[in-house]
Amino acid sequence: MQVPGIRRTVSRILAMVFCLGLLAGLGGFYLLLQDRALRQAASEARILLRSALAIRGYTADHIFPKISRLPDGEFHAETVPSYAAQTVFRMVASDYGAYTYREPALNPTSSADLATPFEVELLQRFRADPALQELSGVRPTETDRLFYLARPIRITQEGCLSCHSTPARAPPAMLAKYGTGGGFGWEMNEVVAAQVLTVPVTQGLKGSLELVGVLGLGLAVIFGLAYVALVLALDRMVIRPLGALSRAADAASQSGDPRLGLPRAGAGEIRRLAESIDRLRISLGKAMGRLGREPAARPESGD
Ligand code: HEC
Structure with missing residues (x-):
């Protein structure tokens, strides 16, 4: 699913x-x-x-x-x-x-x-x-x-x-x-x-319906504007930066090039996530490098 x-x-x-x-x-x-x-x-x-x-x-x-x-x-x-x-x-x-x-x-x-x-x-x-x-x-x-x-x-x-x-x-x-x-x-x-x-009372009740109609229209316009604004902001601040980050992280992990930086855009949380992934990638790269130099000597040492 x-x-x-x-x-x-x-x-x-x-x-x-x-x-x-x-x-x-x-x-x-x-x-x-x-x-x-x-x-x-x-x-x-x-x-x-x-x-x-x-x-x-x-x-x-x-x-x-x-x-x-x-x-x-x-x-x-x-x-x-x-x-x-x-x-x-x-x-x-x-x-x-x-x-x-x-x-x-x-x-x-x-x-x-x-x-x-x-x-x-x-x-x-x-x-x-x-x-x-x-x-x-x-x-x-x-x-x-x-x-x-x-x-x-x-x-x-x-x-x-x-x-x-x-x-x-x-x-x-x-x-x-x-x-x-x-x-x-x-x-x-x-x-x-x-x-x-x-x-x-018909007149009074009809008046009520008209007022409800006007209020409904007003609320629908406000709701519509809020909906569009929220979806646009979400797109700009979260969804697109996340997509770019995930594509860049994929590319960086496949090339293994430590100089390939990750994009910093979007909401604060997303920027911090990009920085964290970058640090993780660099330290992972260093660890892998060290492992490559000492083939199978240390892993069983027990620490
Ligand atoms: C002088 C005679 C007279 C007196 C006293 C009188 N009425 Fe009438 N009443 C009439 C008449 C004649 C009508 C019809 C009026 C019309 O053409 O609408 C009537 C009509 C009414 C009606 C409307 C229903 C119907 O019968 O057509 C009510 C209720 C009523 N009277 C109550 C009272 C009450 C209560 C009192 C005492 C406070 C009272 N009346 C005293 C002569 C009188």
Whole structure:
């Protein structure tokens, strides 16, 4: 079997180390960026959900008390917290489609709030576990990947039941608009609906891929340059001087001429090796010369 030369061995080791380094570096970087994109989406979603809550609170505390005092006796949907929050966010979504906010229910007042199969799943998890405060994750749609954040809506105020217990208690004007088909029979402390907010993550993930590509290209260029420089230096400092040394040592040993010097080139170690071989050759020559003069007289003397 042929033993591979220095150049092949070193090239192979370098290529292997570079490939492993590139893979591990890019993989780690991608995971890091992906994690960052998700965390960014989550914090964005939290702020937006807080704004939805603020709209709900503003409507309940500032709008409802004023408008309910109007003498017209009509029902104004604008006083309903859920209506206010969802209307505002529908306006946001008209410009930024992936940012959506809904308050889906299993038994909704407005048919537009009927939970989709995905939302039903979330609602059922909230209803099954009263301690569960929040659910979040990423889910794919046809065009996008969306980060969703969901929180349960629980009936905690008796006031809610004036419109959501029985049609008899609800304002007639509300019944005229929404009918009696849904949104009734809700009970205190029941999880009746959820706040479900989505923000896009596709953009963030795409950005991560671009960054990984740029980093990969940069690393590949640096690795390529380092590879070429190392292989050239190795060639100049070690491989070629060693080849010349070995050829010269061969020639010198065959001619036996002590005046034939060995080349001194390459890295320090190689020069010292050339000097050592030279000294070895000269002393060997002297020893051989002495042996030639005293044929077979001393070898058995025992020293
Ligand atoms: C004045 C009557 C009224 C009161 C009081 C009221 N709601 Fe509603 N609620 C409605 C109406 C009407 C809708 C449908 C709004 C729409 O068109 O989106 C609604 C919708 C909702 C929805 C969205 C799901 C659905 O049924 O369409 C939730 C959740 C909700 N209300 C919870 C509450 C909670 C919690 C309270 C108490 C803090 C409350 N509501 C108080 C009338 C009321």
